[in-house]
Amino acid sequence: MRQIARRWGVAVATATKVTALLRAEGLVEARVGAGTVVSASGSSAAGSVSTRAARRPVPVGGEPQRDRLLRTAIAIADTEGLEAVSMRRLAAELGVGPMSLYRYVANKDELLTQMADAVFGELDLPEPGVLGWRADLERIARLQWQLCRRHL
Numbered sequence: 001m002r003q004i005a006r007r008w009g010v011a012v013a014t015a016t017k018v019t020a021l022l023r024a025e026g027l028v029e030a031r032v033g034a035g036t037v038v039s040a041s042g043s044s045a046a047g048s049v050s051t052r053a054a055r056r057p058v059p060v061g062g063e064p065q066r067d068r069l070l071r072t073a074i075a076i077a078d079t080e081g082l083e084a085v086s087m088r089r090l091a092a093e094l095g096v097g098p099m100s101l102y103r104y105v106a107n108k109d110e111l112l113t114q115m116a117d118a119v120f121g122e123l124d125l126p127e128p129g130v131l132g133w134r135a136d137l138e139r140i141a142r143l144q145w146q147l148c149r150r151h152l
Helices: 002-008 012-024 049-055 062-080 087-094 098-103 108-121 133-150
Strands: 028-031 035-038
Touching: 002 012, 012 028, 028 087, 062 087, 062 108, 087 098, 087 108
Parallel strands: none
Antiparallel strands: 028 035
């Protein structure tokens, strides 16, 4: 964005809007380690609008998309470990720019907290039973252990 703003003498906000428009048209894409680059489908004039629209990434936005963001981050952590989760990696998986994720989470720490909340939200705690508090506590501990094992 800064390079575009410097080269064309426009504000960074304008450069951001232009890049978002180019991304929506399928002309540029986010790549891990490279940032925003010209996409292979958008580099040739032969690509039709319908082809570009079919390859266009789904933007992150709204509450259902926040769930998608968290599910994707959790999937990365489950398959490759928590250290593999980064804003850049997550953005590449979602097909958006890394800075766009900061609309939904303030920083990586907040992302990790929301991931933990989402994972522990999967747990259905049982209603207090007639067997007493110790049996209930043991059951909850076993459910939490199963949850942790699923997300190792």
